[in-house]
Amino acid sequence: MISHHAFAGNPIISEKRANLSSADLNEAESAGALHVLPLLEGKPLISSVLLPEGGQKWRLAWQNFGACHNALIGSQQAVNAFLAEQQAQEEGENHVSVDFSHGILSHDRLVHLGEKDGVTFCALDVSPYPIAPGSADKIALDTKWMQGLSKAWELPFSDARVGFVDLRLLMMSTDCLDKPTLEELSIAGCARAMLDWHTQSRFCGRCGNSTVSKEAGRRRQCSNEICKKKLYPRLDPVVIMLVIDKEKDLVVLGRQSRFAPRMWSCLAGFIEPGESLEEAVRRETREEVGIEVGEIVYHSSQPWPVGPSSMSCQLMVGFFAFATTFDIRVDKKELEEAKWHNREDVKRALSSIEYKNQQQTSSLKVHQACAGEERRRSSSIEARDAVELPPMFVPGPYAIAHHLISSWVANGLETLRSRV
Ligand SMILES: [Zn+2]
Incomplete structure (x- = not known):
């Protein structure tokens, strides 16, 4: 069991906020x-x-x-x-x-x-x-x-x-x-x-003047003496949820068109201003797949600095969401497809050897990038990956979606609580 998600557990985050002269x-x-x-x-x-x-x-x-x-x-x-x-x-x-x-x-x-x-x-x-x-x-x-x-x-x-x-x-x-x-x-x-x-954040959103770095980069401030607006690092919170049918022991996984072929994942969406986390889970689930959610259980959260380029850091907040209605109506603007999946199929998707292959291939690419070898050997590596592909897989252990899904598979419904 991992002790925290990828990108969490930073050992040098400091309480010290003073200016670094x-x-x-x-x-x-x-x-x-x-x-x-x-x-x-x-x-x-x-x-x-x-x-x-x-x-x-x-x-x-x-x-x-x-x-x-x-x-x-x-x-x-x-x-x-x-x-x-x-x-x-x-x-x-x-x-x-x-x-x-x-x-x-x-x-x-x-x-x-x-x-x-x-x-x-x-x-x-x-x-x-x-x-x-x-x-x-x-x-x-x-x-x-x-x-x-x-x-x-x-x-x-x-x-x-x-x-x-x-x-x-x-x-x-x-x-x-x-x-x-x-x-x-x-x-x-x-x-x-x-x-x-x-x-x-190089320009002030209030008056349009340039901003300058303050407190060793912990914040910025507008250079206009009248304005002096203070800017603090921004987070974009996202709810991510595994929607569960308790009776039939099924979960909803969806596919976005930008996903790799065969990849399925949890539903997710941005929290809107004036909305609680629970309300965001219910609204996003209703909008994306037409399902109503009752009980919601918090699982864990993950910083995500590798999201869309317009967002410096997202915060993924993960939940189990128990469905009270079960007919799926996919919003095609949001998702390509969404389906109920049974425990056996999801278990098979999780046990894929692709994660280890993907990690080793990426590790070699990292090494090659440092050695200036670019991607000379990557085509042969990818060809090896292409052998015996399972019908579906879910995101790797670097993503909170993986842990939401694997917690459900491993623990059953009785012990669905925070695992990380
Ligand atoms: Zn300003």
């Missing part, structure tokens, strides 16, 4: 007690090593401030060389260059993540937003720009296998019984959520 940072840096995690477009810098017993293991590639500064200068040179070359071929374009030093020195991109054993942990956004005045649109530069940045980051760490890796891939590569790696994942999730919120 430049002097504090310098002091921590000179004492070797400042660890900085660079993230590029929400992807944390990680290292991956091959294990003697087989397989790979990844860890967050914490840096000191000096290494980050050197890497940023390296990035700046690499990107400017690329831009100069491109502009030499395109006559009549204005000269463009970038300067990252401003961003890092202002600390606007540095966010305090927490403390542990006398060490201060921060996340640093090295993504290329605000580009220098007069520069071309970021989108136009996109792919090569990012490649230039990623490459430049390899330079100071050429002896280590480091790379910026997608958080969802890291999540899928993590064995849910591997506590040390789960802790790394929770820190990465928190870092990404915070930096993403900063990126999306």
